[in-house]
Amino acid sequence: MIKIKNLQVSIDEKDILKGIDLEIPKGEVHAIMGRNGSGKSTLANAIAGNEKYEVKNGSIHMNNIDITEMSVENRALSGIFVCFQYPVAIPGVSMAYFLRASINAHFEHQGKEEMDAVEFLNKSKKILNELNLDDSFLKRSINDGFSGGEKKKSEILQLLCLNPKFAILDETDSGLDIDALKTVANGVNKFNSKDNSTLIITHYERLLQYINPDVVHVMVDGKIKKSGDMSLAKEIEKKGYSWLLK
Amino acid sequence: MDQTKNHSYNVFKKLGYPSKKLENWKFSNSNHLKSYNVINQDQPDIDIKQYLAIENALCFVNGKFVKESLNNFIYKNQISIGKTIEVKDNKILKMSNNFQGESLFNLGIAKFNEGIFIEFKKGGKFDTEIKIINVYDKKTENMFIPVFNIFKLNKKNNISIVEKNVNNGLDSFNLKINKFICSDDSTLNHTIIFNDNTKSNLLGYNYYESGLNSIINVDSFNYESLFNKNFIQVDLNQAGGETTINTLNLTKNNEHVDNNILINHNSEHCTSFQNVRNILQNKSTCVFNGKVIVAAGAHKTDSNQSNKNLLLSKEATAYSNPQLEIYADDVKCGHGSTTGALDKDSIFYLQTRGIRKEQATQILIKAFAHEVIKQFSNDTIKNEAQAYLGKWMNG
Numbered sequence A: 001m002i003k004i005k006n007l008q009v010s011i012d013e014k015d016i017l018k019g020i021d022l023e024i025p026k027g028e029v030h031a032i033m034g035r036n037g038s039g040k041s042t043l044a045n046a047i048a049g050n051e052k053y054e055v056k057n058g059s060i061h062m063n064n065i066d067i068t069e070m071s072v073e074n075r076a077l078s079g080i081f082v083c084f085q086y087p088v089a090i091p092g093v094s095m096a097y098f099l100r101a102s103i104n105a106h107f108e109h110q111g112k113e114e115m116d117a118v119e120f121l122n123k124s125k126k127i128l129n130e131l132n133l134d135d136s137f138l139k140r141s142i143n144d145g146f147s148g149g150e151k152k153k154s155e156i157l158q159l160l161c162l163n164p165k166f167a168i169l170d171e172t173d174s175g176l177d178i179d180a181l182k183t184v185a186n187g188v189n190k191f192n193s194k195d196n197s198t199l200i201i202t203h204y205e206r207l208l209q210y211i212n213p214d215v216v217h218v219m220v221d222g223k224i225k226k227s228g229d230m231s232l233a234k235e236i237e238k239k240g241y242s243w244l245l246k
Numbered sequence B: 001m002d003q004t005k006n007h008s009y010n011v012f013k014k015l016g017y018p019s020k021k022l023e024n025w026k027f028s029n030s031n032h033l034k035s036y037n038v039i040n041q042d043q044p045d046i047d048i049k050q051y052l053a054i055e056n057a058l059c060f061v062n063g064k065f066v067k068e069s070l071n072n073f074i075y076k077n078q079i080s081i082g083k084t085i086e087v088k089d090n091k092i093l094k095m096s097n098n099f100q101g102e103s104l105f106n107l108g109i110a111k112f113n114e115g116i117f118i119e120f121k122k123g124g125k126f127d128t129e130i131k132i133i134n135v136y137d138k139k140t141e142n143m144f145i146p147v148f149n150i151f152k153l154n155k156k157n158n159i160s161i162v163e164k165n166v167n168n169g170l171d172s173f174n175l176k177i178n179k180f181i182c183s184d185d186s187t188l189n190h191t192i193i194f195n196d197n198t199k200s201n202l203l204g205y206n207y208y209e210s211g212l213n214s215i216i217n218v219d220s221f222n223y224e225s226l227f228n229k230n231f232i233q234v235d236l237n238q239a240g241g242e243t244t245i246n247t248l249n250l251t252k253n254n255e256h257v258d259n260n261i262l263i264n265h266n267s268e269h270c271t272s273f274q275n276v277r278n279i280l281q282n283k284s285t286c287v288f289n290g291k292v293i294v295a296a297g298a299h300k301t302d303s304n305q306s307n308k309n310l311l312l313s314k315e316a317t318a319y320s321n322p323q324l325e326i327y328a329d330d331v332k333c334g335h336g337s338t339t340g341a342l343d344k345d346s347i348f349y350l351q352t353r354g355i356r357k358e359q360a361t362q363i364l365i366k367a368f369a370h371e372v373i374k375q376f377s378n379d380t381i382k383n384e385a386q387a388y389l390g391k392w393m394n395g
Helices: A040-048 A072-077 A095-109 A117-130 A135-139 A148-162 A178-191 A206-211 A230-239 B002-015 B031-035 B067-072 B103-111 B344-351 B357-373 B379-394
Strands: A002-011 A014-024 A029-034 A054-062 A080-083 A090-094 A166-170 A197-202 A215-220 A223-228 B057-061 B079-083 B116-120 B130-135 B143-153 B158-166 B173-182 B187-195 B201-210 B215-223 B227-236 B242-251 B256-265 B271-280 B285-294 B301-311 B317-326 B331-340
Touching (some): A002 A040, A014 A040, A014 A197, A014 A215, A014 A223, A029 A040, A029 A206, A040 A166, A040 A197, A072 A080, A072 B344, A072 B357, A080 A148, A090 A095, A090 B344, A090 B357, A095 A135, A095 A148, A095 B357, A117 A135, A117 A148, A117 A178, A135 A148, A148 A178, A178 A197, A178 A206, A197 A206, A215 A230, B031 B201, B103 B143, B103 B173, B103 B201, B143 B158, B187 B201, B187 B227, B187 B379, B201 B215, B215 B227, B215 B379, B227 B242, B242 B285, B242 B379, B256 B301, B271 B285, B271 B317, B271 B357, B285 B331, B301 B317, B301 B357, B317 B331, B344 B357, B357 B379
Parallel strands (some): A029 A215, A080 A166, A166 A197, B057 B130, B116 B143, B130 B158, B158 B187, B215 B242, B227 B256, B242 B271, B256 B285, B271 B301, B285 B317
Antiparallel strands (some): A002 A014, A002 A054, A215 A223, B079 B116
């Protein structure tokens, strides 16, 4: 599904990723853990194609297609989706308009007819209900005045509406209370299937308890230092990161 | 009136055409306005049947009121109407002191012959909007057309006026002086849609006087104006007055739009809100000169002033000058101004959901404009702004 080779990325001339090698096959859920500043969010932005992040070396392949130089929207249309840690607020654009425009962009790319308003409302309302969000959420402007929890749920709503092939969840658990965490985790579990793959970026083990990833990686100073199973996440929860820095 | 006109002409002669040294004209050039000749009002050279057929519209051709338009005017028995030039009552005629120092305002007073004074009768019901259509024919090419209209709302009148120009691409200098007297408990919705096919020059002096608990909403949408300088002054003279000014300007090429707004809070418990948004392409310029003055004793004033400029070109220029002068203690006043290009992070976010960059850009421009459009008090201007915005972005 996604194959990253020797990825080196800098921002404002500062090297952040110093050679990432990562492969996530179809149907698997991987987690990346790491301290603040270790490069986790940089990896998410580089995969999404954010032009602020300069790829100095290496490659990203999605289903054997090199996407390293691909435009942001074409990456999205080829099935990449990022749940952002700090999604921007866009006053004046309703969630309904935004979601429908996004879905129809994918439909157009796939050669399908536009989704009509009724079908869209039925689909989105079902997901809103699962995320404990009111239907009126669709009328609100994108992330404008949203609470921390609403922002995360909005990202999961988009994830479930667009149903991408590969999803990255960038600290989707941060700032959530236990109920919201469970709701978000349920949403992610609903998304995960044998046909897609997921990368969860997090500091803590608590979200992983609900999602149970196949592989856990630890990132240290722009590189993947160690990989293992869920027991690695538990070990980090117990011992912290300092033992991995040596 | 002759005495007033003579006085105004002497003031104009003394002041001359405004120079850029004046605060109100710092960013607007008046030199090109010198070359226009005062129009001689004779028979119009245009077929106005189509405009006379519009329901509830008062038509002006080349600034001159067309009496026949009253035939289709449903409120003709609920108004009194006459020529401004024949008004004797100085209280009715009195304009803002602030305008008295404006040389071109004085030129307008000195040279106007056309314009009407309408008084809406007490107890009248005016549920349907009143359209004012200003049509200009070929004779207005290179002409200076001053018009002075006065509208008096009596107690509890609720009036909606939608003003629109039909210029047909002529190069003229249209100077419009408007006065609105809003008596106690009245509501005025004044909507101005400026569209002059990028050749004419518009200069407006709009003066609004509020009574006790009166509400004054001024909405304007401007597009395709080569030069449009619009002065708005609202005097909140009695307690409980409210005014809201919403403006959207779309400019491109070498167009120049200047909004000069003064709100005088002269009494307590009054509120005022200004929301002026400019979207600029190419080498166009926009100016916002906004001032709120809260007089001593105007306690419990609630005022907010916002100007936002979206620059879609590196060559476009926006000048923003929001000002507050407060001489009372117990007030709530805020103001803010932003100028910048589209937010790259927002474009990126939309792109990450599969939306093409061009579409993402258009969504964000529409969203910026929508923040004013949704505040407009009437559907005519809302629909026109929404419909035109798409064309403007692609044109």
